[in-house]
Amino acid sequence: MQEVKFVYPLLEEQKRVVITTHQKPDGDAMGAALGLYHFLSQLNHHVTVISPTNWANFLDWMPGCDKVLDFENDRELASKIISEADVLFCLDFNILHRTKNLEPVLAAASCLKVLIDHHQQPQVEVFDYGISNVHKSSTCEMVFDFIDASPFSTLLNKDIATCLFTGIMTDTGSFRFSSTTAEVHRVIAVLKETGIDHTEIYEHIYDNFSESRLRFIGNALLNRLEVLYEYNAAVMAIPKKDLVKYEIKTGDTEGLVNYLLTMEGIKLGALLIDRTEERKWSFRSKGDFDVNVFARLHFEGGGHRNAAGGRSSESLEENVQKFKTVIKEYEQQLQ
Structure with missing residues (x-):
């Protein structure tokens, strides 16, 4: 698995990109996928987010969530899109079986596979490029790093920041877990500067149950x-x-x-x-x-x-x- 920085040159020309996560994506998985979706879309790539399964209703408010394809609901279309992809981003999971029934489709895909994840013991032989860092608070923090270190960092906007803030907030237990480093707070400061409303995001996630x-x-x-x-x-x-x-x-x-x-x-x-x-x-x-x-x-x-x-x-x-x-x-x- 080569370093993720070598993906940047691939993004200079239009690509068919698929982004996927683990089954039953949580705030970090969906936030990372949608944050990356909004970033790559600005580079004029044709981007599709495919979830292996359904997801919690309290994530539906997130910008771009209405465009996410549920593999379980439309396997034929999703499989076709993956088979035709140039690049596949795998976020917030590091072993293919965490995508449930989507696993054989991902394994059979001939496109370049990119891993961005913070779980232990990644299945590195599956991925062409990537980064696995267990010291990061969340995959959303890692997607921020990926964007921030790219030649296109000025594309960070409110939609991207809203999605990434959601994942960092949920995976750090609203910033109380030990993974909440000083760097996490520096990232949050940058995201806040885009104009996001952190109170509104919190209410969508935690004050929206039956x-x-x-x-x-x-x-x-x-x-x-x-x-x-x-x-x-x-x-x-x-x-x-x-x-x-x-x-x-x-x-x-x-x-x-x-x-x-x-x-x-x-x-x-x-x-x-x-x-x-x-x-x-x-x-x-x-x-x-x-x-x-x-x-x-x-x-x-x-x-x-x-x-x-x-x-x-x-x-x-x-x-x-x-x-x-x-x-x-x-x-x-x-x-």
Whole structure:
């Protein structure tokens, strides 16, 4: 994988460009994709953003989101666009299987593939150009760096800044996570200078949910939370029936796992959700406990040191029991 700076000369002539993200794109993934979309469109490239799946409704307000193609809804068109692309940008994921059913289409694409991502252990052999930096707060911060270091940095505008601010804000937990460096604040200052309204962006993301979601969270905290005090850990297992009862949509469970770390003394929070096709884990930690390693070793996942995910085809009950078994190996680390 060559350095991402070698992509700049390729952008001097018009190209057919596709931008994609991981499945169920969050604020960082969608923000990075749309920020890059607005940037490349100003260079007169023919740009298409393709999401592997649907996304949360609270992202629909973002400039350009109405032009994003959902692969699951139109596989034939999306596959055709990818097969004809000159350049494919892969954002906020570093292993192709994180794109779900889009994976074989991306693997078969003959175009140049560019990676911009901040997760650990990238599948570097898949990409022609790219950058993988686990020390960055978000992929949106990295897209800003990509734009800022380019010969076209003056193209940064309000639409780009709005999208990038969204991703940086969400992936840093509204700037409270340890990934919020001084450089992040310098980037935010530049984005603010374009005229973005950070209060409005915050309200779109965090103050835009349904009553049923709030009741779902209440039920989860009251009836699905188990605290393992001897390990300074908490686990919450959400059965499928809860998702149906409260009419939970894509994005409604985002941030739920963070509630677990708000309890005094808890160093590891684990959220398990019974999806139709598989069980999905979200892990969060404080301090030096590495949930990336934990998820990779035990739950077919990975991510960052303090934030990771996993999956399993086993039942909800089997997963919870497995978690309670393997956590015993980490008792000393969690004390």
